[in-house]
Amino acid sequence: MRIGVLTSGGDAPGMNAAIRAVVRAALDSNHEIFGIEEGYKGLVEGKIIPFNRSMVSTILNSGGTILRTARLPEFTKYEVRKVAYENLKKYNIQALITIGGDGTFRGAKALSELGVKCIGIPGTIDNDIASSDYTIGFSTALNTACEAIDKLRDTSSSHQRCSVIEVMGRNCPDLALYSGICCGAEYIITKDTKTSKEELLESLKANRLQGRRHAIVVVSENLYDVHKLAKEIEQFSGYECRATVLGYVQRGGCPTPEDRLLACRLGAYAIDLLNQDVANVCVGIKNNKLIHTEFALALDKVRKESKELMGLVNKLA
Numbered sequence: 001m002r003i004g005v006l007t008s009g010g011d012a013p014g015m016n017a018a019i020r021a022v023v024r025a026a027l028d029s030n031h032e033i034f035g036i037e038e039g040y041k042g043l044v045e046g047k048i049i050p051f052n053r054s055m056v057s058t059i060l061n062s063g064g065t066i067l068r069t070a071r072l073p074e075f076t077k078y079e080v081r082k083v084a085y086e087n088l089k090k091y092n093i094q095a096l097i098t099i100g101g102d103g104t105f106r107g108a109k110a111l112s113e114l115g116v117k118c119i120g121i122p123g124t125i126d127n128d129i130a131s132s133d134y135t136i137g138f139s140t141a142l143n144t145a146c147e148a149i150d151k152l153r154d155t156s157s158s159h160q161r162c163s164v165i166e167v168m169g170r171n172c173p174d175l176a177l178y179s180g181i182c183c184g185a186e187y188i189i190t191k192d193t194k195t196s197k198e199e200l201l202e203s204l205k206a207n208r209l210q211g212r213r214h215a216i217v218v219v220s221e222n223l224y225d226v227h228k229l230a231k232e233i234e235q236f237s238g239y240e241c242r243a244t245v246l247g248y249v250q251r252g253g254c255p256t257p258e259d260r261l262l263a264c265r266l267g268a269y270a271i272d273l274l275n276q277d278v279a280n281v282c283v284g285i286k287n288n289k290l291i292h293t294e295f296a297l298a299l300d301k302v303r304k305e306s307k308e309l310m311g312l313v314n315k316l317a
């Protein structure tokens, strides 16, 4: 079979390890494997290159994606997808492995409806794919966030300040929740914690009055303007306050062993499924077991907040 592989959407550490796994496992099963550069945009533009074994020999531990990535909102249009489909046909590529998040899976689902055998591999730092316990990149981003928050605690405590730290995750609370717990944040604000701004301000004021000298507030992105929030905290609570947006630094870096292992397992599993003529699914991991889920089902699933982890937030703060 001729198989294509692409990365799409926000890059994530471990995408290269996944590309390598797909390429090596495909060659091991005597398939031909092609890399598609710059995600669906590159597919529409015909940026297709044949892969061989040595082209992926030094990428297992590198961040980013050697195939590069892009977002292509126009891919929702039938006529744009049709061009992508025709380009695959031109190369006689029958199957496509797409590495990315939910937007990537939506694109793959739409292509599968045109007759391409598609498999999605979850690669995003957001951990927002409900059909998998973990996505490739989450572990590394969590490590990066924890390292940064630990450092911010040093300076916050030296200056007796409150530090408001915004972490990524799009609409998924996991990066904030996990990093907040791991760094002993006094407050973790996500869409699920239900802590209102007023409650936060009152509670910080009370803590300050009780003599607590510094505080760490971890906030999920897309909830507040954290610079404005820091000013309000300063005006109301008595703490001097600074805001830090961790931003894109969370998307880079050398993948952790957890992300590398997950990428190796999911990449090889995607090829196993194609060998068994299973397609139009995304792969994932549940309770440490490899699983696959139909695109429609996977995209419908809503990631449930972890009650146990949420319980820790108040108990340990």
Ligand code: F6P
Residues within 6 Å of the ligand: 009, 010, 071, 101, 124, 125, 126, 168, 169, 170, 221, 251
């Ligand atoms: O999907 C990963 C992610 O980094 C999100 O956490 C963030 O909201 C978004 O991508 C940023 O996207 P862009 O690279 O298009 O600015």
